[in-house]
Amino acid sequence: MSTIAEQIENLKSASVEQTQASQQLAQEVAGKMGDIDQKVNQSIQQVEQTYDEKASGLTIIATDGYKKAVESASGGKNTVVYDAQGNPNVMVVVPRFNVEDLGLTELDLGSGTHPAFQTNGAPRSEILVGKFLASNASGGTAVVGGVQPRVSVNFDTAKNFCTQKGDNWHLMSIHEWAAIALWSLANGTVPRGNTNHGRSHVNYWETAPRADGGIPGDSDGTGRTDTGKGPAAWGHDHTDFGIQDLVGNVWEWIDQMKLQDGRIITTLDNNPSVAEANWTPHQAYYDSTSETGGNPILNSTVTNRMGDLGDDANSGNSNFIDFRSMSQDPSYTPIQLLRRLLLETATDQTVGGRLYTRNYGERLPLRGGDWGSGSSAGLGALRLGISRSLSHSSIGFRPAFFV
Incomplete structure (x- = not known):
């Protein structure tokens, strides 16, 4: 135990x-x-x-x-390109053409490939241009129909929205606009658009939905319309597959051209990679018949400056004339490139629209007109009276793309 x-x-x-x-x-x-x-x-x-x-x-x-x-x-006239933000962009395919093939002999455009289809001298078989104005989208912008365009952006912001889409994207250039306008003129399809508060000022029955839901033609409210909701005649080829809303609706920022103290400065062909400081100044000035705002006239110098050199103010003396009626000083030597860019004209048998200028300070171009422009809108409409910093609800932009 x-x-x-x-x-x-x-x-x-x-x-x-x-x-x-x-x-x-x-x-x-x-x-x-x-x-x-x-x-x-x-x-x-x-x-x-x-x-x-x-x-x-x-x-x-x-x-x-x-x-x-x-x-x-x-039928292959339109395609879709997705940008770096994953947003869809409906684009119109614009094939290369020679200027002499347009048959617009009275415009004295010369011969050879239009500069819209050349980059640093190298030809391109086609370019892609936004079918619609740019609109808001996740992380940036898109190019789609049936929505309100992106507005109230200045020149540099518009350009940045386009380049941030990725490689080969750019803000529509002066070359591309002119090529499309000349093609439309040659084909008898110069577009109409929203030029009278939600309707065409020519054909009142051509309408599109307004931003404010207002009545077409009513000058009260915001007469801006949805992208691409107008009739086929508002497309550059008068079909539903053309580039929409070039005329009216909102003014469009355009790249690769500016006016510096009245002098015309451009790139030599469609090359968005050229820095602004390296654009080419031409011996061409938008002069005035009066120091207080007479008609614009092309000159080899400025004899009537309407403001102080370097003054970028968006106010003060300005002038305007229908692009088709602009005259040239006897001493001015015509420049073929500027005729191809619809910055000068050899005849009044060309596209219409009003040319606005201030020949002092730096002026960046707007083209096309807006919803209240009436007969002042058009493929030849060119606004060179504002600085790059201006933004407004009547100003938008359109992306383009190199294949």
Whole structure:
């Protein structure tokens, strides 16, 4: 028979063994639970990866399907380009042409490829121009129909919105605008547009939905219309697949041209990579018949300056004339490139629209007119009276793309 001391020692030994067994069991359970957690996490990661892959695949299928649908419906005249932000941009394909093939001999355009289809002297077979004005989109802008255009941006902001879309994107250039305008003139499809508060000032029955829901023709409110919602005659080729809203609706910022103290400065061809400081100044000035605002006249110098050199103010003396009626000083030597860019004209048998100028300070171009411009709007409308910093609800922009 064991003593009480021996029994106590036996109990202590049994307790230690039980504790050790419990700890070993706990470790085994923890290990198995860890294995289970790891397998669960791996399963979750695999499911998430599979979902992401399928979602990405579905996105590719969806975007590719949209592009194919647009191309099929338009017979290849339109396509869709997705930008760096993933936003869709419906673009019109503009094929290269020679200026002599337009048959506009009275405009004295010379011969050869229009500069819109040349970059640093190298030809391009086509360019892509936004079918619609740029509109708001996630992280930037898109080019889609049936929405309000992006407005109230200054020149540099508009240009940045275009370049941030990615490589080969740029703000529509003076070369591209002129090429489209000349093509429309040659084909008898000079577009009309929203030039009278939601309707055409020529054909009142041509209307589109207004931003404020107002009545077409009512001068109260905001007469700006949704992108591409007008009739086919508002497209550059008078079809639903043409470039929409070039005339009226909102003025459009244009790149690769400016007026510096009355002097015309441009790039030599369609090259958005050329820094502004390296654009070419021409021996061509928008002079005035009066220091207080007579008609603009092309001259080899400025004889009537309407303000102080370097003054960029958006107020003060200005002048205007219908582009078709602009005259030239006898001493002025015509410049073929400027005729091709619709900055001068050899005849009044050209596109219409009003030319506005201030021959002092730096002036960046707007083209086309807005919803209240009436007969002052047109493919020849050119506003050279404002600084690059101006923004307004009647000013928008249009992206273009090199293939």
